[in-house]
Amino acid sequence: MLTSVETLPQGAASRDHALSGVLAANHATRRQGPKRRKQEEENTKRMQWVDHMVKIASSQDKTAFAELFGHFAPRIKGFLIKSGADATLAEECAQDVMASVWTKAHMFDPARASVATWIFTIARNRRIDMLRREKRPEPEELTWGPEAEPEQTDVLALQQECEILGRALQDLPSPQRDLIQKAYFGDMSHSEIAEQTGLPLGTIKSRIRLALDRLRHAMK
Amino acid sequence: MAYSAGTLPEAFNLIVATHISLCDTCRADAESYDSLGGALLEQANASAVDMSPDSLAATMALIAGSPVEDIARPVVSKGVLPSPLQDYVGGDLADIKWKPVGMGVKQAILKTSSDATARLLLIPAGAAMPDHSHNGVEITMVLKGAFQDEDGYFARGDVEIADSDVHHTPVADIHEDCICLAVTDAPLKFRSLIPKLAQPFLRI
Numbered sequence: 001m002l003t004s005v006e007t008l009p010q011g012a013a014s015r016d017h018a019l020s021g022v023l024a025a026n027h028a029t030r031r032q033g034p035k036r037r038k039q040e041e042e043n044t045k046r047m048q049w050v051d052h053m054v055k056i057a058s059s060q061d062k063t064a065f066a067e068l069f070g071h072f073a074p075r076i077k078g079f080l081i082k083s084g085a086d087a088t089l090a091e092e093c094a095q096d097v098m099a100s101v102w103t104k105a106h107m108f109d110p111a112r113a114s115v116a117t118w119i120f121t122i123a124r125n126r127r128i129d130m131l132r133r134e135k136r137p138e139p140e141e142l143t144w145g146p147e148a149e150p151e152q153t154d155v156l157a158l159q160q161e162c163e164i165l166g167r168a169l170q171d172l173p174s175p176q177r178d179l180i181q182k183a184y185f186g187d188m189s190h191s192e193i194a195e196q197t198g199l200p201l202g203t204i205k206s207r208i209r210l211a212l213d214r215l216r217h218a219m220k
Numbered sequence: 221m222a223y224s225a226g227t228l229p230e231a232f233n234l235i236v237a238t239h240i241s242l243c244d245t246c247r248a249d250a251e252s253y254d255s256l257g258g259a260l261l262e263q264a265n266a267s268a269v270d271m272s273p274d275s276l277a278a279t280m281a282l283i284a285g286s287p288v289e290d291i292a293r294p295v296v297s298k299g300v301l302p303s304p305l306q307d308y309v310g311g312d313l314a315d316i317k318w319k320p321v322g323m324g325v326k327q328a329i330l331k332t333s334s335d336a337t338a339r340l341l342l343i344p345a346g347a348a349m350p351d352h353s354h355n356g357v358e359i360t361m362v363l364k365g366a367f368q369d370e371d372g373y374f375a376r377g378d379v380e381i382a383d384s385d386v387h388h389t390p391v392a393d394i395h396e397d398c399i400c401l402a403v404t405d406a407p408l409k410f411r412s413l414i415p416k417l418a419q420p421f422l423r424i
Binding site: 062066069070072073074075076077078079081091094095096098099102103112113114116117118119120121123124125127128135136137138139140161162165166169170180181183184185188189215219 | 224225226227230233234236237238240241247250251252254255256257258259260261262263264265268269270271272275276278279280282283286287297302303304305307308
């Protein structure tokens with residue numbers, strides 16, 4: 001079936017971000033220390049996903065897509081299973097989300113979101129479609145005028161911010177982290193989380209608030 | 221946060237999307253909550269879940285059958301109603317199918333899932349909504365004109381969130397009719413008898 005991909009229509013608005021410069025700049029800031037090195041690796045990887053998205057949008061790069069698929073598809077499937085989908089439905093839906101990643105690749109804006117964030121929003125909307133058979137109202141687009149090429153510095157800044165957020169999330173005490181995860185992945189309201197965990201509603205609310213405060217603090 | 225996580229009832233999603241269309245601060249907040257979702261997805265344990273063996277091939281087949289999508293996000297509306305709301309109304313102000321609810325107040329209930337109700341309200345200039353409190357949460361957003369109640373003055377784009385502790389009598393500003401989007405997850409509680417009697421018929 002892979003051969004049929006050659007006949008795909010060209011990306012409607014494919015843009016060449018020429019991100020290699022950014023990637024090189026990223027390598028140049030390397031410093032020593034194992035923790036630091038791990039962070040550098042993660043950051044490089046994040047920029048690599050951005051680069052992959054650009055390749056998919058501009059030249060229908062199947063190798064880049066396969067790598068993206070290998071990384072994100074199981075995560076999406078896991079997310080959907082946690083939200084209450086059975087394995088078959090989650091598999092089907094994850095394939096669907098990844099197909100959207102391909103067909104919407106030209107809409108991805110690396111100055112506004114990381115690849116993970118962008119894929120998360122697609123998966124979330126697909127989940128609402130599929131599990132609830134509802135539509136999800138989306139806000140209006142901003143009107144800064146005709147869409148300009150994203151500035152490389154903006155791209156790098158945004159992607160690094162996501163890196164910091166990711167690290168702050170890992171550093172949260174586990175009770176707080178668990179609840180944030182439940183609120184996002186479990187399709188549960190705070191009172192449903194209260195029922196499931198047996199924790200009082202007030203504790204849940206304050207833990208989530210604390211967690212968000214910490215994350216906000218880390219982002220300053 | 222719940223909008224971003226996708227766990228809200230449809231009617232609440234609608235009011236959030238409508239508000240974000242007019243409020244850049246809240247848009248930025250919503251985008252940070254999206255990033256948090258992204259970070260969680262990134263950190264999820266992928267080894268716990270296996271994709272079926274032909275998964276990638278099946279996805280490529282899906283892709284081959286579908287065209288490249290165009291920007292699907294609503295474009296900025298030229299009318300009074302922000303575009304997420306126009307989708308539900310099927311047009312702008314002139315297309316709202318108002319039904320009178322008494323004392324000059326009119327409403328139009330929007331079609332959303334049944335776990336919460338979204339309605340447009342028109343309060344004539346200078347008129348008051350009957351004095352009421354709430355069984356659940358009521359979120360009201362002003363689209364045109366303005367209203368005042370015990371908590372303050374609310375104009376276009378402003379949002380008032382009222383829960384069971386709030387007891388209020390919104391009065392429309394005298395300069396023009398006030399149109400609001402109001403979302404509730406439980407019926408309102410009216411103080412006086414007549415609106416109480418009418419309540420079941422008006423679905424308020």
